[in-house]
Amino acid sequence: MIRVPATVLAVLAFALAFVGLVSRYLPVDNEIVLLLASASPYLTAAALASMALFAVARRWAATILAATLCVVMLAVLAPRYLGPEKTSVASVALRVLTANLGMGGADPRAVVTLASSAADVFVVQEMTPQAAEAMSAAGLDRVFAHRAIDPRPSADGIGVWSRHPIVASGAIEGYQMPMLSTRIRVPAVRFDVTVLAVHLAAPWVQPLRWFSDDIARLPETLRALADTAGSGAVVVAGDLNATYDMSPFRRLLDEGYRDAAEQAGAGLVRSYPSRPWLPSVVGIDHVLLRNCAASSAYTVEVPGSDHRGLAAIVDIPADPTAS
Incomplete structure (x- = not known):
């Protein structure tokens, strides 16, 4: 029976x-x-x-x-x-942290404490003007002497803070929300590191076509970054609103990029949602890498935000001529 x-x-x-x-x-x-x-x-x-x-x-x-x-x-x-992957190339470790601030709702003091302990480069999304001011007042600018930021209301603000000099920055146009490209001079690294702060439209709270258009356009931007960077490392960090299991996300990896969590063997690395009563179930925050490699990737709590942050240790090839 x-x-x-x-x-x-x-x-x-x-x-x-x-x-x-x-x-x-x-x-x-x-x-x-x-x-x-x-x-x-x-x-x-x-x-x-x-x-x-x-x-x-x-x-x-x-x-x-x-x-x-x-x-x-x-x-x-x-x-x-499976990982992290082994390499014999001399490298410089760069700690990268990306955090969605939940429309500016993250606790500024907790964010500064987190970034101070976990990052050399700190990439933020959903940074309102009030959140930017509060984090600066809490000491973020003292820890990270260099910044390129574009605070805006609601979910549109974005920014990069760095312990190392930001030698160039500029907006990337054509997306639903701002993107910010920077070049960072890391000691003992031959070529400046390109860091792109990214935030794609959300497919479940905004029209799906906005997300589809954004993620379809992103490979072109990644190719342009790769062409400009040449042999230099490229780090793309932020809220991509896509999981590794979506085919449009994996197409982003066709131009020599790797997903840091996958490369480090970190598993699913779930970052959303993040609430005390609701466990994180999907990984939509990412760090993508080109001409460098992740030896570690893990999520961290961002108090007050609806995302967990994603931290990665990125090994940048060292300048062989550096003493």
Whole structure:
């Protein structure tokens, strides 16, 4: 009697896992694909459940099929847990922290304490004028002597604070929210490090086409940064409002970029939402790297914000001529 209900449940679990896997390779042109792709890592559990249920029902061919699906889904996840990658190249460690301030609602003193202990370069999004003033008053400018900031109301503000000199900065136009490109002179590094502060439109609180247009345009910006930087390191940090499992996000990696969390073997690195009563379930805050490598990546609490911050230790190739 148990074979029929077990088979029905197994078929449902298999179908859920299968569409979760397929959604990773589809364009994010509707909210269903968006949700399925974001949930894809968790739907691996449905594949495991379907395999077990088919076995209970003694549907052996279906059990093998479900086991194959499990292997594929686990293989998709595995690279994010393998690392960090080893290199023999001499490097300089640069600590990068990105934090969405939750429309300026993050506790300024807590943010300054966090940034002071975890970052050499601090990238912020959703920085209101009031938040910028409060963080400066709390001592952020004393810790980070250099800054390029564009505070704005609501979710539009963005900025970069650095312990090292910012030798150039400029806005990147054409996106729903401001982006800020900077070049930072890091001691013992031959070429200035390009740091792009980025915040893409959110696909679930704004029209989906805004997000689609932003993330479709971003590869062009990343190519331009790479061309300008040449052999120099490029660090792209911020709230991309996309998970690693969305195909438009992975297309950002086609120009020689790597996701810091994946490169460091840090796993899913969930950053949103962040509330005491609500655990983080998706990783939409990222650090992307070119001509450098992450040896560590992890999330940190940002009190008062609805995001966790993302910190990464980035190894920048050292200048071989530096003494």
